[in-house]
Amino acid sequence: xxxxxxxxxxxxxxxxxxxxxxxxxxxxxxxxxxxxxxxxxxxxxxxxxxxxxxxxxxxxxxxxxxxxxxxxxxxxxxxxxxxxxxxxxxxxxxxxxxxxxxxxxxxxxxxxxxxxxxxxxxxxxxxxxxxxxxxxxxxxxxxxxxxxxxxxxxxxxxxxxxxxxxxxxxxxxxxxxxxxxxxxxxxxxxxxxxxxxxxxxxxxxxxxxxxxxxxxxxxxxxxxxxxxxxxxxxxxxxxxxxxxxxxxxxxxxxxxxxxxxxxxxxxxxxxxxxxxxxxxxxxxxxxxxxxxxxxxxxxx
Numbered sequence: 001x002x003x004x005x006x007x008x009x010x011x012x013x014x015x016x017x018x019x020x021x022x023x024x025x026x027x028x029x030x031x032x033x034x035x036x037x038x039x040x041x042x043x044x045x046x047x048x049x050x051x052x053x054x055x056x057x058x059x060x061x062x063x064x065x066x067x068x069x070x071x072x073x074x075x076x077x078x079x080x081x082x083x084x085x086x087x088x089x090x091x092x093x094x095x096x097x098x099x100x101x102x103x104x105x106x107x108x109x110x111x112x113x114x115x116x117x118x119x120x121x122x123x124x125x126x127x128x129x130x131x132x133x134x135x136x137x138x139x140x141x142x143x144x145x146x147x148x149x150x151x152x153x154x155x156x157x158x159x160x161x162x163x164x165x166x167x168x169x170x171x172x173x174x175x176x177x178x179x180x181x182x183x184x185x186x187x188x189x190x191x192x193x194x195x196x197x198x199x200x201x202x203x204x205x206x207x208x209x210x211x212x213x214x215x216x217x218x219x220x221x222x223x224x225x226x227x228x229x230x231x232x233x234x235x236x237x238x239x240x241x242x243x244x245x246x247x248x249x250x251x252x253x254x255x256x257x258x259x260x261x262x263x264x265x266x267x268x269x270x271x272x273x274x275x276x277x278x279x280x281x282x283x284x285x286x287x288x289x290x291x292x293x294x295x296x297x298x299x300x
Contacts (some may be wrong), residue, residue: 113129
């Protein structure tokens with residue numbers, strides 16, 4: 001942690017110039033000096049992971065998939081024109097093309113999203129979001145700078161074992177939330193997806209309308225009420241809030257620990273809980289499997 005903070009603070013003096021390469025990452029050492037306007041992705045898992053990045057540059061969607069070995073990193077330099085609606089996610093146990101993955105191939109994954117160089121609604125800051133709106137897989141940590149001070153969103157203890165085994169929807173039906181392969185939990189479905197067998201058609205499903213909150217017709221306040229939260233403040237949840245969202249909000253609660261530094265979106269309008277801010281001219285570091293004691297197991 002100390003080395004990460006020193007690394008982030010040191011970039012203000014760096015003047016190295018690199019060609020913009022987003023969404024293709026350049027190999028880097030995790031502890032190497034870091035330039036401004038850069039996303040560094042570090043793999044601390046015990047096995048290779050495939051990093052998927054995408055974003056819009058000059059209104060054109062660009063995507064890339066690259067294999068990242070353990071204890072290695074990729075640096076993604078953001079172009080001067082910005083990279084908007086960027087998404088970073090990871091898969092593992094894949095074939096040589098990064099397909100047919102054991103983890104991350106079910107349209108369920110831990111997501112990191114940020115709109116680079118886009119002025120946010122408050123304080124002209126970036127809004128780097130960790131999101132479980134599409135479910136979650138890998139534990140992650142994000143290091144960034146806010147008002148010149150290093151900050152951390154540490155979800156390193158995010159646990160697949162704590163994924164609720166069953167979910168009762170608003171109609172009284174029960175569904176399995178865990179994605180299990182060869183006896184291993186490899187992902188956790190969000191509430192909006194669990195009852196849909198064909199996830200390409202989930203917009204037509206009643207549970208998606210209730211929990212996916214498409215707007216229109218579902219308003220922000222109605223969406224939050226559907227999740228048992230205060231209509232004006234998503235941080236205020238209740239006993240009616242689904243266990244999936246409760247786990248994210250009360251991070252670590254199930255194993256006797258409570259760590260509010262992990263603020264991850266649990267559903268579409270979880271804004272007041274899951275929205276951090278960072279300085280727009282500083283780098284961001286995204287680390288997969290930051291806790292060596294909490295690395296998802298690959299199925300045999």
